[in-house]
Amino acid sequence: MPLLNMRLTTPSLLVDIGRLSELRGIEVQGDVISIGAMTRHVEIERSDVIRRYAPLLSSTMAHVAYPAVRNRGTFGGAMANADPIWNLPACALALGAVMVARSLEGERRIAADDFFIGHCRTALRPDEILVRVEVPVDGATHRVAFRKLGPRLTVIMGVAARAEVVDGICKSLRLGWFGVGDTPKLSASAANAFVGTSPDEAALERAVAALGEDLKPHDDLRGSAALRSYLARVLLRRIAADLFPETLGATRQEATA
Numbered sequence: 275m276p277l278l279n280m281r282l283t284t285p286s287l288l289v290d291i292g293r294l295s296e297l298r299g300i301e302v303q304g305d306v307i308s309i310g311a312m313t314r315h316v317e318i319e320r321s322d323v324i325r326r327y328a329p330l331l332s333s334t335m336a337h338v339a340y341p342a343v344r345n346r347g348t349f350g351g352a353m354a355n356a357d358p359i360w361n362l363p364a365c366a367l368a369l370g371a372v373m374v375a376r377s378l379e380g381e382r383r384i385a386a387d388d389f390f391i392g393h394c395r396t397a398l399r400p401d402e403i404l405v406r407v408e409v410p411v412d413g414a415t416h417r418v419a420f421r422k423l424g425p426r427l428t429v430i431m432g433v434a435a436r437a438e439v440v441d442g443i444c445k446s447l448r449l450g451w452f453g454v455g456d457t458p459k460l461s462a463s464a465a466n467a468f469v470g471t472s473p474d475e476a477a478l479e480r481a482v483a484a485l486g487e488d489l490k491p492h493d494d495l496r497g498s499a500a501l502r503s504y505l506a507r508v509l510l511r512r513i514a515a516d517l518f519p520e521t522l523g524a525t526r527q528e529a530t531a
Contacts, residue, residue, distance in 0.1 A: 297350070297405055302327060306372075306408045311350025316341075318349060327411045330369060330418035330436060334361050337422050337432075350404045353389070356396050356457070359430045361422065363390055363458040367450030368418075368434040369409045375402040393456040415440050419516035421509050429453065429497040433509050437468075437517050444468045444518070449510075454491045454502055461488035464510060473518040481514065482507050 291297065297312035300323050307328055309318065318324050319335035338344055338352075338361055352362040353373060366373075366386040373384045375398055382402065389397050398404060412418065415438050422432030431453025438445040447465040452458050467481035491502035515522045 291403070300324060302411065303408075305411050307411060309349050309407045309409065311348060311354075311404045311406055313349045315344035315347045315349065315352075319344060328369070328409050329412060330365055330420060330434060331362075331409070333418070334365050334420045334434065337361055337420070349407060353407060354396060354398065354404050356390050356392075356394050358390075358393060358455060358457050359453045360458075361420075361432065361434070361452060364432070364450035364452035365420070365434040366407065366409070367458050367460050368436045368448045369450075370436075370448060371410075372408040373404055374406045374408065375399070376405045377402045381405070387460065390457040412436075415445070417517050419513050421513045421516070423453075423505055423509065429501060429505060431502060431505060431509070433506075433513050435513050435517055439518070442472045442520070444471060444473050447517075449513075451489060451506070454489050454506060459489055461485055461510075463487045468514070468518075472521060473514065474521045478511065478514050478522060482510055485510055 292312065294312065296310075298310040300310070300313060300317070300321050301308045302323060307323065315335055315338050318331055321332070325332040335344065339347070349362065352360055353366060356363055363386075366389075369386070371386040373386060373389050375382045375384060377399065378401065384397050391397055417437045417439055419435045420432070422430075424430040431451070433452075434450045435447065437447040447468050449461045449465045450458055451461060463484040464481040467484050468477050471477045485506060486503065489503065489506055491499045491506070493499050
């Protein structure tokens, strides 16, 4: 619907799949949570399963548009629309989600890293639909955080993060960004600056320095590339303090670029 509203597509035929109950639901399957593509945002927001096993999605839902949209919008729709300023595709990157597409030939699994290929464009083929999204179950060693700027600023952008910390050492970290380019982005270089360390100020400074390698924002009507780069550094400092409060908590309030 957003693409139709923006006159970016003019299909000759529309098929309403809203009543296909097989495409709706939230289910834990081993070490993953399967979320049907037609599951509405409000169902995820209110789900005890999501709150317990995928808290990043639970906490992010309050930042998805407004209640009227959350009551009708779907999780799969957010992925398939692939708007680069939407929260949820960035969360999919941070979680290392897998998109499951189906056609007459069967199912195809697509890593979130490979799914978003351009502005409102995905790796879905013309004969495929997105049927579900699989996200990993969080355990005791996982930490998640979400930060978003706007609407007071003209720029809408933010970052979602998922880390694993064992005995004070960061074992893994994924940072998914929205509002910094034509697609949601991973910042692998910045994340790697924390991996294998007990995250401290030195690791944070390395991450901030590396962020420019990962994100290449551009000028648009909402703000300049320089402004987005500055705000990305601010957001990185803030989300690092959220993830690693033992060593970086003191930087939370005064975090700037």
